[in-house]
Amino acid sequence: MLKVLVVEDQPAVCTALELLFDLHGIPTLIANDPRRALSLITSEDIGAVVQDMNFRRDATDGAEGAKLLGDIKRLDPDLPVLIMTAFTSLEAAVQLIKEGASDYIAKPWDDEKLATTVKNLVRMRELSQENTRLRAQGWRARHELAGSYDLCGLVYASPEMHDVVSLAVKVARSDAAILITGPNGAGKERLAQIVQANSRRRDKPFVQVNAGGLPDELLEAELFGAEAGAYTGAKKLRIGRFEEANGGTLFLDEIGNLSANGQMKLLRVLQTGEFQRLGSNTTHKTDVRLISATNANLSHAIRQGRFREDLYFRLNVIELTIPALRDRPDDIEPLAQHLLKNHAEEGRKGLVIGSEARQALLDYDWPGNVRELDNRIQRAVLVCKGTTITPSDLGLEHGASGGVRTSTFGSSSAPPPPMDERAPSYDASERTQIEQVLTEARGVVSKAAAQLGLSRQALYRRMERLGIELERRPKG
């Protein structure tokens, strides 16, 4: 487990915190001043910092704490810092949250709450470090793949896509039939191009047929060719796509829409490697690598009797499945930036995607996948009035959601009121708190001060400012 670093000048507070964290199994380091703290942050594996606002007896303005926070954030911007504030300085603590502190706790603290908060911060840090490590690893892996293979300008950052692309380039060199599945506009055709570009047939023809787009009679002529006069309107010899692709790759798109007759004809050529032109008995040999694609669920179609199982097994020696864009959110922003660059090429070079628009892109469901993203970016480039693309430029005005961070810890669980309404109520709660601690300490100022994490003098100063007077108690 990563350690928690306590930065605090008062030995009593240090001891109490160390004991508390120890009880909760959190390894603890103590620094009595900011310099020591910064040195420990560079030399040790720290998961979270719990820091005081003042490190000298007479200081109460929190300036030292603010400076330390700034120094920590410069050194390690992601290190979570929990501010310990002596009840009187809640306002200053809230300011520090704006400057990057994760949260604050008011002294005297609630042991359970404090330990839980610190544990959560350390856990968060561990997760984010793990994330960073995985990201770096992923980046290296993508970089290596792009260095060894032609990825045809494919843009991605997600591990999901990396798996698909890795498999695609690996199987590209064999002649095995490949079935590419995935929803509309997810990049199936792109992936087919990548397979071709990394195959031994890369310099041979890559011929594409939309299997769903032609009526039966024409499909046969399209795939296998036709002799002159083979059917009405066939004036001259027509070369089919299988013949055209000979030696190369045939990409059969929308294979799920192939008619029963088309399926049978296709199966026959795959079984025999031979075909005949329409209107001819001469058999032609064909050497094509077949890549097919569909956005339909073929297993479902097979169960319903709409797709031949034997053909399915011929087509699907290897299946490459492209996940929907919403299932690989890491790809959304890189793709959006790439597409923006494409569309903004002429005239609108300075355009940027604003943070609300970025959030809207991430929140959206993307039923049309990358093609829809492409369309929305194109639209935004056209309609954007300024230099920053907004959710409404993308037609995604309901997707945005801005997050406001509120403190989850401290003397009140409600978010802090607006700055200008705050001082009086803070003074009031500070007074209540001091009075309560003093009562519990039976008026013994040094005891109350220790409990509050303050020096005796500092407590006296605050009592004076808040007009708190000690009840006269009879001695003994």
Ligand SMILES: Nc1ncnc2c1ncn2[C@@H]1O[C@H](COP(=O)(O)OP(=O)(O)OP(=O)(O)O)[C@@H](O)[C@H]1O
């Ligand atoms: N990862 C990507 N990087 C860059 N461009 C991409 C990527 N994925 C898809 N595209 C682009 O998005 C558009 C749609 O992709 P493609 O045509 O390959 O999808 P498809 O799955 O074949 O769609 P359909 O189901 O409609 O046939 C194309 O312009 C393609 O170039």
Ligand SMILES: [Mg+2]
């Ligand atoms: Mg396609």
